[in-house]
Amino acid sequence: MQNPQKIVIGKDLFLQPEYDETFKNKKAFEDMPEVQKVKEIAEWTKSKEYCDLNFKREAITINQAKACQPLGAVMVALGFENTMPYVHGSHGCVAYFRTYFTRHFKEPTPCVSDSMTEDAAVFGGINNMKQGLQNCKALYEPEMIAVSTTCMAEVIGDDLNAFVDGAKTEGYLPEDYPVVFAHTPSFVGSHLTGYDNMLSETLKQLCKTISKDKKERLNIVPGFETYLGGIDEERELAEAFGIDAVVIPDHGEQWNTGAGEYKMFAGGTPIEEIKGACNAKAIVTMQPFTTPKTLKICKNKFKQQTFEARPIGLSGSDELVMFLKEFSGKDVPESIKRDRARLVDAMQDSYSYVHDKKFAIYGDPDFALGLAAFVIEMGGEVTHLLCNNAPEGWAEAARAVLDRSPAKDSSRVWAGKDLWHLRSLLFTEPVDYLIGNSYGKELERDTGVPLIRIGFPIFDRHHLHRYSIVGYKGGLNLLNWIVNKILDTIDSQTKEIAKTDFSYDLVR
Amino acid sequence: MGPESLESIQKSALEDILKKYPEKAQKDRAKHLGVGLPADESQKTCGGVQSNKKTVPGVMSQRGCAYAGSKGVVWGPVKDMVHISHGPVGCSQYSRSGRRNYYIGSTGVDTFVTMNFTTDFQERDIVFGGDKKLTKAIEEINELFPLVKGVSVQSECPIGLIGDDIQATAKKTTALINKPVIPVSCEGFRGVSQSLGHHIANDAIRDHVFTSKGSDVGSTPYDVAIIGDYNIGGDAWASRILLEEMGLRVIAQWSGDATLNELRNGPKAKLNLLHCYRSMNYVSRHMEQEFNIPWIEYNFFGPSKTYESLRKIASQFDQGVQDNAEKVIAKYKPVMDAVLDKYKPRLEGKKVMLYVGGLRPRHVIGAYEDLGMEIIGTGYEFAHNDDYSRTTHEIQRSTVIYDDANEYELEAFCKRIKPDIVAAGVKEKYTFQKMGLPFRQMHSWDYSGPYHGFDGFAIFARDMDMAINSPVWGHNKAPWDAA
Numbered sequence: 001m002q003n004p005q006k007i008v009i010g011k012d013l014f015l016q017p018e019y020d021e022t023f024k025n026k027k028a029f030e031d032m033p034e035v036q037k038v039k040e041i042a043e044w045t046k047s048k049e050y051c052d053l054n055f056k057r058e059a060i061t062i063n064q065a066k067a068c069q070p071l072g073a074v075m076v077a078l079g080f081e082n083t084m085p086y087v088h089g090s091h092g093c094v095a096y097f098r099t100y101f102t103r104h105f106k107e108p109t110p111c112v113s114d115s116m117t118e119d120a121a122v123f124g125g126i127n128n129m130k131q132g133l134q135n136c137k138a139l140y141e142p143e144m145i146a147v148s149t150t151c152m153a154e155v156i157g158d159d160l161n162a163f164v165d166g167a168k169t170e171g172y173l174p175e176d177y178p179v180v181f182a183h184t185p186s187f188v189g190s191h192l193t194g195y196d197n198m199l200s201e202t203l204k205q206l207c208k209t210i211s212k213d214k215k216e217r218l219n220i221v222p223g224f225e226t227y228l229g230g231i232d233e234e235r236e237l238a239e240a241f242g243i244d245a246v247v248i249p250d251h252g253e254q255w256n257t258g259a260g261e262y263k264m265f266a267g268g269t270p271i272e273e274i275k276g277a278c279n280a281k282a283i284v285t286m287q288p289f290t291t292p293k294t295l296k297i298c299k300n301k302f303k304q305q306t307f308e309a310r311p312i313g314l315s316g317s318d319e320l321v322m323f324l325k326e327f328s329g330k331d332v333p334e335s336i337k338r339d340r341a342r343l344v345d346a347m348q349d350s351y352s353y354v355h356d357k358k359f360a361i362y363g364d365p366d367f368a369l370g371l372a373a374f375v376i377e378m379g380g381e382v383t384h385l386l387c388n389n390a391p392e393g394w395a396e397a398a399r400a401v402l403d404r405s406p407a408k409d410s411s412r413v414w415a416g417k418d419l420w421h422l423r424s425l426l427f428t429e430p431v432d433y434l435i436g437n438s439y440g441k442e443l444e445r446d447t448g449v450p451l452i453r454i455g456f457p458i459f460d461r462h463h464l465h466r467y468s469i470v471g472y473k474g475g476l477n478l479l480n481w482i483v484n485k486i487l488d489t490i491d492s493q494t495k496e497i498a499k500t501d502f503s504y505d506l507v508r
Numbered sequence: 509m510g511p512e513s514l515e516s517i518q519k520s521a522l523e524d525i526l527k528k529y530p531e532k533a534q535k536d537r538a539k540h541l542g543v544g545l546p547a548d549e550s551q552k553t554c555g556g557v558q559s560n561k562k563t564v565p566g567v568m569s570q571r572g573c574a575y576a577g578s579k580g581v582v583w584g585p586v587k588d589m590v591h592i593s594h595g596p597v598g599c600s601q602y603s604r605s606g607r608r609n610y611y612i613g614s615t616g617v618d619t620f621v622t623m624n625f626t627t628d629f630q631e632r633d634i635v636f637g638g639d640k641k642l643t644k645a646i647e648e649i650n651e652l653f654p655l656v657k658g659v660s661v662q663s664e665c666p667i668g669l670i671g672d673d674i675q676a677t678a679k680k681t682t683a684l685i686n687k688p689v690i691p692v693s694c695e696g697f698r699g700v701s702q703s704l705g706h707h708i709a710n711d712a713i714r715d716h717v718f719t720s721k722g723s724d725v726g727s728t729p730y731d732v733a734i735i736g737d738y739n740i741g742g743d744a745w746a747s748r749i750l751l752e753e754m755g756l757r758v759i760a761q762w763s764g765d766a767t768l769n770e771l772r773n774g775p776k777a778k779l780n781l782l783h784c785y786r787s788m789n790y791v792s793r794h795m796e797q798e799f800n801i802p803w804i805e806y807n808f809f810g811p812s813k814t815y816e817s818l819r820k821i822a823s824q825f826d827q828g829v830q831d832n833a834e835k836v837i838a839k840y841k842p843v844m845d846a847v848l849d850k851y852k853p854r855l856e857g858k859k860v861m862l863y864v865g866g867l868r869p870r871h872v873i874g875a876y877e878d879l880g881m882e883i884i885g886t887g888y889e890f891a892h893n894d895d896y897s898r899t900t901h902e903i904q905r906s907t908v909i910y911d912d913a914n915e916y917e918l919e920a921f922c923k924r925i926k927p928d929i930v931a932a933g934v935k936e937k938y939t940f941q942k943m944g945l946p947f948r949q950m951h952s953w954d955y956s957g958p959y960h961g962f963d964g965f966a967i968f969a970r971d972m973d974m975a976i977n978s979p980v981w982g983h984n985k986a987p988w989d990a991a
Contacts, residue, residue: 002966004846009956009967010610010742022749023612029759031723031769032588033618033655041655042617054652059644061597061628062652068598090665091563092573092696096602098935103606108939110915114565121669121697132566135533139567139916151596152665152697155634186596187629187666260984262919262942420623423616439604442623446616 051424055417062420063439065362066389068186069194071097072224073148074111076198079249081268084142085111086132088125088158089150104226104457105255105465110264112136116152125153129163133179134172140264144271147181148198154185178271180205190389192290192364195224199249200293203302206271207278210302217244217280218327219304221294223287224364226456228252229468229477234286234311237320237471240336241328246273246280256466278302282327284309284320286470289365289391311470312370313478314343314377320471339472346476347378350483353508355379357486358407358431362386362422362440363455365394370469371435371454372401374478381407383431386422390415419443433486452485454478514884514925515906518543521924522908525917533564540911546903553896555909560892562700568915570863570935571889573696575599577705579662581787583692583712585609585738585763586771587619588657590649593626594642594674595664599696600626608952610742611765618655625649634666639677643684646677650685657768658688660712668695678716688768690716701890701912702865703786710790713771718798722772730756730825733777735792735803736784736867739764741957746964747783747808754822754832762788775799779824781806783960784867786888786895807867808960809968810875811844840962848878851969854977856880861927863913863936864950865889870899872931872950875959875968877904884925887913915939929976944984946975 001018002008013019032038044050070087074097077085087094094113101109114132116125129147136145147160160181168175182201184194199221218238222231231252238245246269253267277283282305283298285291298304307327311320317340325332358381361371365387372382382405385398395415402411412429414421419439426434426447434440434447437455444451458464464481468474487508494504522541526534542555553559563569572580575593580603583591593600605622613619627638627645646659659681661674678691692712694705732751737744744764751758759777760770774780780792780803792803804824806817815837822833858881862869869886876883883903887910888895896909908925910917918936922943930940931950940947948954948971956971958964 001840002843002847002963004843004850004966007847007966007970010958013958013963013967014742014745018749019745022745022752025752026748026758026761026765029723029725029770029773030588030767031657032613032767038614038618038655042614045617045652050652057648057652059627059641060592060648061624061626063624064597064601064626064628066597067601068596071598086566090573090696091569091571092576092702093598094568095570095572095576095935096598098568099606100602102934102938106938108937108942109935110568112566112568115563115567115569115571115700117562117697117700128565131532131564134530135564135566138530138533139528139914150665151598151629151634152669155666155669185631186598187634188631190597257942259942260944262939420616442615 046427048428051428054421054424061418063442064388064418065386065437065439066190067100068151068191069184069189069197070148070150070186071100072191072193072195073146073182073184073198074101074109075224075251076195076202076249077146077148078110078254079251079268080144080146080202080274081270082143082265083268083271084136084140084145086136086145086147087111087113087150088129088147088160088163089113089116089152091115093150100457101255103459106462107255107257108262109255110140112140121152121156124156125158126163126166130167130170130172133164133167137173137177142265144178144180146198146202147179148184148194151186154183178206189391192224192389196291196293199291200297202274203277203294204297206275207302208275211279212303213279214281214304215244215279217246219277219280219283220245220247221283221285221291222247222250223285223290223366224456225286226465227467227469227474228256228465230470230474233468233471233473237336238324240333241324241330243324243328246277248274248277278304281305282307284323286311287366289394292391310366310370311474312367313374313475314347316370316373317471317475336472343472343475343479346479350479351379353483353486356381357433358383360384360386360422360426360431360434360449362388362419362436365390367455369398369401371478372398373404374475375435375482376401376405378479381405382411383429384412384414384422384425386414386417388416388418423447435482450485450489452482454481515543518884518906518908518925521921524924525920528916536564541917542909544900544903544907544909546900546905548900551900553893554899554903555896555907557896557909557911558893559888559896559911560700560703560890563912569912570914570933571700571912572702574694574698574702574705574708575662575664575696576603577702577787578692578694578709579603580607581702581738582706582709582763583660583662585611585621586660586766586768587611587613587621588655588767589660590620590625590653590656591660591662592642592645592649593624593664594638594661595627595666596629597626599664600624606952607738608740608955608957609764610739610745616653620653620656629666634670637670637672638667639672639674642674642677643681646681646685646689650687656687658690660690660692663693663695665696668693668698688716688720703890703892706787707790710788710794713791714794717768717771718775720772722769722776725759725773725776727776728757729778730829731759731776731778732756733760733762733774733780734758735762735774735780735782736788737761737764737960738784741953741959743958743960743964746958746961749963750808750814750818750836750961751781751821753836754818755829756825775801777801779804781821783808785898786866786891807871807874808964809872810878810965811841811848811962812878813871813874814962814965844962844965847966847969851973852880854973857882858928858976859884859926861885861922861925861930862950863887863889863910863918863932868950870895870902873902875965876972879969879972881972883907884927885910885921887911929972944981946978946981948972948975
């Protein structure tokens with residue numbers, strides 16, 4: 001029973017004896033397996049035999065670490081100024097995208113759908129599209145609408161080009177109103193494929209005049225960047241070199257607005273800037289495995305210089321800075337030199353807690369590679385590097401990163417595997433620390449391996465997304481999270497008075 | 509000119525809001541918006557609104573889909589089964605662990621609620637069909653999770669569109685693994701909201717669960733089943749404890765913390781106690797017709813409704829149970845009074861705007877009123893007319909009623925009717941908080957709870973006070989801004 005003076009929530013409430021009683025009562029009706037049997041099977045799931053069986057799986061994916069295409073398309077749309085992401089399909093999907101982003105960023109996520117139902121499945125969604133575009137423009141007054149598709153629309157074969165044209169010629173939208181669109185079937189690739197499809201299509205559709213004379217300008221593509229501080233950091237790095245830089249698309253402000261007033265759209269790349277994006281001299285992507293189509297268009301169609309960076313960790317940041325140096329023709333500015341020196345200093349202060357520690361890292365392809373590179377730079381060992389949505393070529397790239405490590409022979413690459421595979425690996429070839437998103441917390445509970453939360457989504461810790469994980473300053477954040485989790489872990493393991501607390505040191 | 513009445517503000521807000529829509533959408537939305545009055549018998553539904561109709565295209569509806577209704581609400585919490593999200597990867601990913609359906613069990617060994625299982629469709633599966641992959645997936649699940657009691661197949665959009673026969677696959681695999689495999693055709697494009705998913709999920713229980721027997725649990729005159737409580741943050745436990753205290757035997761709990769056995773044993777209850785009418789009235793009606801089991805609705809939000817419900821439930825039983833109900837009420841009433849003494853003075857007169865799904869837009873009204881708060885706007889994401897009829901009995905004053913409200917309307921209503929607190933879902937939460945408005949997320953209890961029962965009400969009261977009276981809302985104005 002509650003004590004009105006000290007009301008407790010479930011966490012403490014359910015520990016009270018009357019709840020224990022009700023749980024026991026319930027058991028009589030549950031027909032759950034015998035305790036002994038459960039223990040036995042639990043132990044078996046930790047075995048090598050189980051691991052082998054688990055890796056034989058061909059059909060079922062268990063605890064995947066990837067999402068579907070339209071999610072990435074929505075992120076791209078929100079990176080354009082005053083642009084409404086519009087998903088052609090059932091509204092259920094949009095409810096999910098909005099919820100998923102909102103839970104991660106703790107910010108509103110605008111996005112509409114045209115609410116297709118059974119009749120649209122039979123007759124096609126053209127009517128939904130016409131009405132939907134008209135309603136969306138009237139209600140939310142966006143300057144542009146960015147349409148992507150769900151698997152439903154893709155399976156029935158709706159043609160976006162014809163639909164958008166139709167909506168305009170029939171007067172549902174002004175002829176000159178910008179609507180960009182991309183097909184984003186959920187059964188191909190992952191949320192990253194959707195990001196690339198929406199971005200490459202937007203550039204293709206908006207960049208109408210491709211000039212041979214390129215402006216001294218650099219386009220920066222952050223990719224599916226969920227650490228919003230990173231977008232500013234990328235821009236600032238370029239600007240420190242005096243480079244005229246445009247981030248395309250820039251969703252950094254949309255999910256990082258202040259209190260006091262709600263405005264549906266915030267920040268974003270101006271539409272005029274996107275129209276002229278093709279005439280910038282070069283484009284640099286911070287997530288090459290996320291943006292292959294975008295790079296291809298820039299290279300082949302726009303005839304731009306393209307550069308692939310992955311500025312996570314020291315060497316990744318160095319490569320980006322070297323590119324910026326070359327591109328600008330200027331010396332590396334003092335501020336950047338100072339930031340690099342600070343990161344290296346911090347790494348030298350902290351390396352001893354990371355050295356020789358074994359890590360399992362999982363996440364999106366570019367993220368996983370960057371994190372692995374950084375851990376290795378700190379002297380850590382990457383025992384497992386796992387990417388569920390690994391594109392072609394990722395495994396080789398991952399191998400190349402791991403081969404930089406003295407522990408390369410015991411470092412393994414897992415392309416296309418899910419988190420249930422990883423669970424088996426953590427039991428059979430254990431590590432000291434796990435790096436990944438919030439879904440790793442169940443792995444942490446099951447295996448006892450401490451989880452360092454870096455990645456997407458992070459649902460169960462606050463504000464991490466406000467920071468950066470790219471560049472030298474971002475490297476400092478990574479180091480902070482990694483090394484302090486290690487220190488927390490050591491403390492939690494050495495708390496027992498007169499037993500383990502001889503290593504419960506005040507000064508580290 | 510005197511101050512406008514709340515009712516006239518509400519009516520003009522409604523007219524104002526409709527103006528922004530293009531003609532066709534305006535006509536449609538006008539049918540879903542109204543001002544409800546408690547004494548108005550002329551209206552069939554509260555505010556005269558229509559419901560369970562298609563959503564206007566191009567708006568930010570807060571609705572989900574049939575898959576969300578089946579997998580996310582009804583089937584997902586059944587803990588000792590694996591629920592396969594059959595189709596592309598996304599639906600499974602987004603629906604993972606969001607609904608805080610608490611359960612007791614060894615996850616990944618004998619229980620599976622917070623895990624994700626998907627056939628992760630690729631292009632070739634769309635082209636060639638996914639029946640074979642599904643069969644293989646079910647075999648793999650049975651091999652890797654030998655303690656699993658059964659499997660449900662939750663269809664995503666492509667399954668119905670490409671014409672896969674999950675019924676046949678389920679039949680075949682049931683024989684193959686010698687455990688029930690239950691096909692649920694809850695493709696997201698079916699129906700207009702998650703509501704049809706609930707119905708489809710209920711029908712699957714009827715067709716595939718009631719056809720097999722549960723364990724022998726004996727029989728007493730006091731056997732009841734909790735229906736339509738998903739144990740969000742432990743709600744069903746905080747409810748069950750009261751039912752047991754009044755001498756009833758809860759033989760099944762649907763579907764929060766439920767086992768397949770409890771689903772199977774549902775029809776052995778003497779009385780079904782229905783909390784979420786919207787999501788599980790279908791199967792309750794079926795049990796009434798087929799097995800002669802009566803059902804009654806109850807409401808465990810707030811002390812007034814809980815006292816009323818305990819007495820209503822007890823009235824279906826003998827004097828002993830009725831006496832027990834009075835004893836339970838007598839035991840908890842002082843605690844509830846103390847909670848009210850503590851919080852009512854801080855909350856009295858505060859105006860609440862609600863927007864949720866299921867039963868909450870009406871069921872929680874009593875809990876707010878116990879605290880002296882007033883509901884000035886409410887509505888459902890996916891209700892049917894009978895939900896709005898029921899709402900009429902709950903409201904105490906003129907209330908804006910919005911069916912399938914979208915982001916634009918909620919924001920606009922909020923600006924015009926000026927509530928002191930908004931209680932809705934996570935998609936809405938930060939929009940209102942940015943406006944400086946206290947907010948509580950009423951799908952997941954904002955990571956608090958339980959809110960059901962007497963123990964839950966204490967938490968509810970504490971949380972509402974915390975939200976409304978937190979100092980954080982006062983920080984918006986910077987010292988350098990002129991007063």
